[in-house]
Amino acid sequence: MGALDGIKVIDLSHVLAAPFATMIMADLGAEVVKVEPPFGDDSRQFGPFVEDEAGEQQSGYFISINRNKKSIVLNLKEEKGKEILRDLISDADVVVENYRPTTMKKLGFSYEEMKKIKKDIIYCSICGFGHDALEEYASKPAYDMVAQAYSGLMSITGPEGGEPCRVGSSIGDIMAGHQAVIGILSALRHRDRTGKGQHVDMSMVDGLVSVLENAIARYTMEGEIPGPLGGAHPTIVPFQSFKTKDNYIVTPIGNDSLWKKFCDALEMPELADDERFKTNPLRAENKDELIPILAKRIKEKNTAEWEEVFEEYGLPYSPVNTVDKVVEDDNLKYRDMIVDLEQPGIGKVKVAGSPFHLSETPGEIKSHAPAKGEHTDSVLKGSLGLTDAQIKEMKSQGIIG
């Protein structure tokens, strides 16, 4: 049983932010019907690719974020296609989309229109700068990279004093996707108590600004414009990544007693006695002298050797795992965070699992990512009561697929 069993979501989403939101909801038990245009979700064309039995290239990108969903194909340029969407909405709890703000309006599916179809619908939009935005912003195209750059997150990520770097995953899309789920679940609670639906108007830039954390306070309270700090903590030393002989390791040495142990672990007890490095404020002040000494020493052994030493001394540390290590990690396997998805015509595909470890209703992967239009027939027959003949005719007319 899933916590969100019984919730019906019409998913007019593409690529990443909104598909991520509906994936989370589907993992938790919601019924998600993904409505794709005849050419399919754009991300079906995104690599990495995996070959199916028929020798066709299937998108691993699409597969990894669309499990547990149904797919139907609707041509919303046709009036009859719009009529079917209206019928689907009238039976749904939630609609999610991430087109530009004007797109749904042009199609005749603004929130105002949707309310006429179903009074208490919860309509969640995700876009770059918000539906309710200043005019010159509302029409701007949204890419993850734009959100990362515009929000300030990129300006604080990267090597110290160096170029700003994008977070290696599309965190602008993904954060907004998570926030959309929180907004939707909150709105569902409000609906259940009051009978009222609402518009959940999420923005990718808002989403990242809300997670800048102490960077905003550092500027507004101390006047400092924060820049990137590489792998290091702004004020605690040594709380950063170091290069080992073969890779990297982080050593968050958060207090002076850990510092003493750390020096012993490095077999450099003389450092613990060095007046320049006795307390954290001193280590921060004399960082430029200290870090090269530590860096030189840590480079002498492999990551695995240091792990063993730091474990023995009870120090906090972590290897900077590359993705191959993550996929093979024992605890992540135990936590079902790396799972085999059985994909028809392809076989087992490894994807990230659900992080929602709820003791009674855990997030679960129950079915594969759908082929384009895989559920057109079953959904239109089951939910809308269409006949085989009607479906056949609409297919021949290019209204559904």
Next chain:
Amino acid sequence: MGALDGIKVIDLSHVLAAPFATMIMADLGAEVVKVEPPFGDDSRQFGPFVEDEAGEQQSGYFISINRNKKSIVLNLKEEKGKEILRDLISDADVVVENYRPTTMKKLGFSYEEMKKIKKDIIYCSICGFGHDALEEYASKPAYDMVAQAYSGLMSITGPEGGEPCRVGSSIGDIMAGHQAVIGILSALRHRDRTGKGQHVDMSMVDGLVSVLENAIARYTMEGEIPGPLGGAHPTIVPFQSFKTKDNYIVTPIGNDSLWKKFCDALEMPELADDERFKTNPLRAENKDELIPILAKRIKEKNTAEWEEVFEEYGLPYSPVNTVDKVVEDDNLKYRDMIVDLEQPGIGKVKVAGSPFHLSETPGEIKSHAPAKGEHTDSVLKGSLGLTDAQIKEMKSQGIIG
């Protein structure tokens, strides 16, 4: 009215992951009672600091993530303190904490114990590797930096070919905080329908592994171990940040027709005709020849000048905003994403607003971040019916504060 009005949360959280979760819930209307130890949430000692009327340094860090909450001080080392906590739990819907897995157990507040106090309680824990984890992992200390390193996120963030970088905000804590809210709201829905509570067991490492996005597919499907890519997209060119005369700008040029316009905007139409750069696959193949040409040109003007040009040509772009620009941004102000929090004894403090733009029940900042123990008296009188005399006695005994 808030969407989560009526939900009572007992918040045994400190520093970041769980406080972020309870902040989101408080912004959306939940009643959050933060239970602090006599020495207070550790993050009250974290900078940046702001001076109050009395000349005391107050933590801007604490203020920025604890608005809308109540604070009571309880000494859980005293049996009487535990008794008060039990009384509070018996009246609550949700308990949230982010200590090490063993801490709550030692205090006598494991989920098994809490269930005895309130049968349908939703108990959410956030820790590094999960409560239900392999033995050697469950006891590991959790820092954001450990989660970023262990999860693989750091290995894909940073300059191309260079050192792995930490995401500039504590995304390991913050992602887990968001996922905890999704878990809690899902569990509340399940409770409302079935009467059953549950343990929501969130892990910071799980949380980041679940958002590695295509990095997992790139490894498991194509055998590539993804590394950091700086400010660039793995396969689309030019989809990256460039240095301008005064700052940086990103230009996500996603297709060939944008490429032509981009060349015109740069006043380099000859590039559009260059056979080496005609299509995206060619541009990707000949990236090492193309990027230096573009980089040289873009360095000739300021970011603001390029913004004007790119706007005129209808190109997607974004300045790589620093935090000062973000705080002054018109649309972010319009969206209430940068708001003044009126903090007693300090005055207005700028913090990030709520990204939850719900048309009927938006996230809101209604009250300041509490002083340590500011609501001890009112909560214990109001919720537990204690008298002034009882409160005075327990204060003198160091049980409450």
